[in-house]
Amino acid sequence: MADQGARPGAGSLPDDWPADPGLGLALNRMGGFDWNLVSGALHLDGPALEVFDLREDEYDGRGESLLSRIPADEAARVNAVVGQAVERGTDRYATYFQIRCRDGAMRWTHTQARILRDERTNAVRVIGIVRIAHHDLADAAARNELDAGRRRLTEMVERTTTLLSHAETVHDVIKVLEDEEALGHLRAESVSLGVVEGTRIRLVAQGRNGPFATELQYTRIDEPYPMSEAVRNERPRFVTSREEFRNAYPLLWPHIEPLVVSSGAYLPLIAQARPIGVLAMLYPRHGDFSDSERALLVALGSSIAQSLQRAMLYDQEHDLAEGLQQAMxxxxxxxxxxxxxxxxxxxxxxxxxxxxxxxxxxxxxxxxxxxxxxxxxxxxxxxxxxxxxxxxxxxxxxxxxxxxxxxxxxxxxxxxxxxxxxxxxxxxxxxxxxxxxxxxxxxxxxxxxxxxxxxxxxxxxxxxxxxxxxxxxxxxxxxxxxxxxxxxxxxxxxxxxxxxxxxxxxxxxxxxxxxxxxxxxxxxxxxxxxxxxxxxxxxxxxxxxxxxxxxxxxxxxxxxxxxxxxxxxxxxx
Structure with a gap:
């Protein structure tokens, strides 16, 4: 039996395998540096020079020469980070800073390094890497935007739930759906509420986008509409593109086409194990809904369902009592x-x-x-x-x-x-x-x-x-x-x-x-x-x-x- 731990045959490996560490750094747009704190000499390898947008003949090996690329305030910040690490006795540091490229554009970079010390613990040398980091910042911005969106959606659900707790009638529930401090933060183009009446769905409210089309006020649960589908299946229906609207719901498409709408969320409102309504939200954005968005929207639907059921029971009781009184x-x-x-x-x-x-x-x-x-x-x-x-x-x-x-x-x-x-x-x-x-x-x-x-x-x-x-x-x-x-x-x-x-x-x-x-x-x-x-x-x-x-x-x-x-x-x- 062949030895499972044996190295692959030489014929299957490239001539330069394993790669030189410098090649790995260069291919990932990283360069190395060696900084002698005693003499002030600062060596940059070729990839590091590329990070600073410098040619070899433009750099004389002194740290001061980098000031043509590093703005004064950025240089002061980097020196402060290094100085604090040296004074505190730590053996490493890392920081982001910006450089000015040859064409004047600003570029985010990142450096991390180890500090070497002599026998008296004096810092004498810094060896590290520097790399282009604009992708890091773009990813961080995207994460921050995603986190902000998640916080905004969470706050909206909490705000809406608070308002719904005070809703007594169906009209009160509708007012909450039209409230800018509640569902307004959904950034939806349209918010609609339908209630189940036997085999039909009756639209009772539509905020932000004006009144609903007359032919959509009553739709059957067995018809090919996303609201009907959400009620039939008792599961949320997420539509992620205009093409999906057009292909999946041809009866609805003429009403969607003139709108600035590229996606939609249809949430069944289920109370006591049966659907009593459906909430529809249309968005101008194109694309899928994240797992966290879906979870929060489902939580929103659950809160609205409870309030809607309570309000419908209230209206029924009031109508019965009012009818009794009117009859007397x-x-x-x-x-x-x-x-x-x-x-x-x-x-x-x-x-x-x-x-x-x-x-x-x-x-x-x-x-x-x-x-x-x-x-x-x-x-x-x-x-x-x-x-x-x-x-x-x-x-x-x-x-x-x-x-x-x-x-x-x-x-x-x-x-x-x-x-x-x-x-x-x-x-x-x-x-x-x-x-x-x-x-x-x-x-x-x-x-x-x-x-x-x-x-x-x-x-x-x-x-x-x-x-x-x-x-x-x-x-x-x-x-x-x-x-x-x-x-x-x-x-x-x-x-x-x-x-x-x-x-x-x-x-x-x-x-x-x-x-x-x-x-x-x-x-x-x-x-x-x-x-x-x-x-x-x-x-x-x-x-x-x-x-x-x-x-x-x-x-x-x-x-x-x-x-x-x-x-x-x-x-x-």
Whole structure:
């Protein structure tokens, strides 16, 4: 058996094998030097002279002669490095420095050397190598750029995750995707979000590049699109060139072609082991995505998926509760002979659901009309259910002909018998449209307001009782009793009932806000629908996020009737 450690046959080796060390240095653009620190002589071999862009006849063997190639500040820096190594007693040094070539161009070089010392440890000689190092610096710059890009992407993922943690609705998630402090640092030409709806993907957001094409708003999961592919396979899809876009996705290519886009990342958004959406990012750059980029983008997709699922559940719960509450409000307001009415309602997004505000208008015999408005404590489905029950109870008692005080007392007893910890505030007003007579019963609610035809505007001063649900707890032997405030609504006068969501604002005194509302009513439009819209638009945007309900009734003026009201009001200052 042949000796496995034997040297190859001589015939298989070149004549100059093994290579002289000087040849190895020269082929790698490295040269050697020998520097006598005692005499100052500095020997440079041929490759070293090439590094300094010198010919042999241009160099006389003295270190000072290199100053024509080494700028003063660079020479000072190299001398400082060597001096520190000599003084500290170390036996080696290395440093980068620049030289000026024959044509004036600057060239990065690198030197490393060993320091030899005598028996008294004095440095007497330096032997080392010098080489061209511009490739080193280019590689370092590339690494620094890569590291900076990785840091930028990591910071973007962290920033986006922080913003997403505060997102409650799908709209909030979309706002994060459009936020320049979040995904703006992706340097993407376009960022799109699609949600899975059965067998289709619906685009719900596209930032940076304007609205999406109409034909791409809905696509099927089985169609040849990268979004569909990411959802089908439940794996990210990375497209690395315009050619790949054109060849792999011919249906998408007409929309990509006019864009400055050369690559794309499509991330399936998976929650509870099923895809609920997909995030698409288009880039102007050409080329593949590094492993670190892919890992960070996948982490980003996971964070968005969790937030999107939470937001979708929130929207579903809110829509269900809002639908329940809307179903419990009157489907329509009856036309009342002798009066004009307008109602408005706006749900709030507080917690996980909506509140319990309600209103009602009931036509009664004898030219009378009953008006109720109320607010059940809380912002959840239970509040909406209690609201619906109270509204129907008040409607039933009033329709049976019970006077306002009796109807309110029976509603309070009903809420107490429900054995719930909820309470409700409420105002019930009965208006005799033939005479303008008012009977007002208030259970912990806001006073009504009147805008006198052609005159002042203010709150009607009423005697109130405890909120429904609390009144029974403090009722005496005579049962629940609510006082009645009477007055007259003049022809052309407008009566306003509202819930506190229209006047309350965090950090603002309630009395000041009530004055603001009264002034807005006084100076507002004459037509009731316009007045209702203006109040919601002006005051509703300043509120504290509570539900808002508003009911307006105007007693129509008859020819020859007096416009003066005989109801006591506290006018706007």
């Amino acid at each position: 409000l009157p489907r329509h307001i009856p036309d009342i002979p002798g009066a004009l009415t307008a109602v408005r309602y706006r749900p709030a997004r507080i917690g996980r659901s909506v509140g319990g505000d309600w209103y009602d208008v009931l036509q009664l015999p004898g030219g009378r009309v009953g008006l109720t408005i109320g607010d059940v404590q809380g912002h959840d489905t239970d509040a909406a259910v209690v609201m619906g029950q109270l509204r129907m109870v008040l409607w039933a008692y009033a329709a049976e002909g019970h006077p306002p005080a009796t109807a309110m007392a029976r509603a309070a007893a009903f809420l107490h018998e429900l054995d719930t910890d909820r309470f409700a505030t409420c105002t019930y007003v009965e208006v005799d449209l033939s005479t303008g007579g008012l009977q007002i019963v208030r259970a912990g609610h806001l006073d009504p307001m009147v805008r006198v035809a052609g005159g002042a505007c203010g709150w009607i001063t009423t005697t109130g009782g405890l909120p429904l649900g609390l009144a029974a707890e403090f009722a005496g032997d005579g049962g629940i009793d609510y006082p009645v405030t009477t007055g007259t609504l003049g022809p052309g006068d407008t009566l306003l009932l509202c819930t506190d969501g229209l006047v309350e604002e965090p950090g603002t005194d309630l009395g000041d806000r009530m004055k603001v509302l009264a002034e807005a009513v006084r100076t507002g439009p004459e037509e009731l629908p316009d007045l209702a819209d203006m109040l919601f638009d002006r005051l509703g945007t300043q509120g504290g996020g509570d539900d808002m309900a508003l009911l307006l009734l105007r007693r129509e003026a008859r020819p020859g009737s007096s416009p003066r009201s005989r109801t006591r009001i506290d006018p706007t200052p």
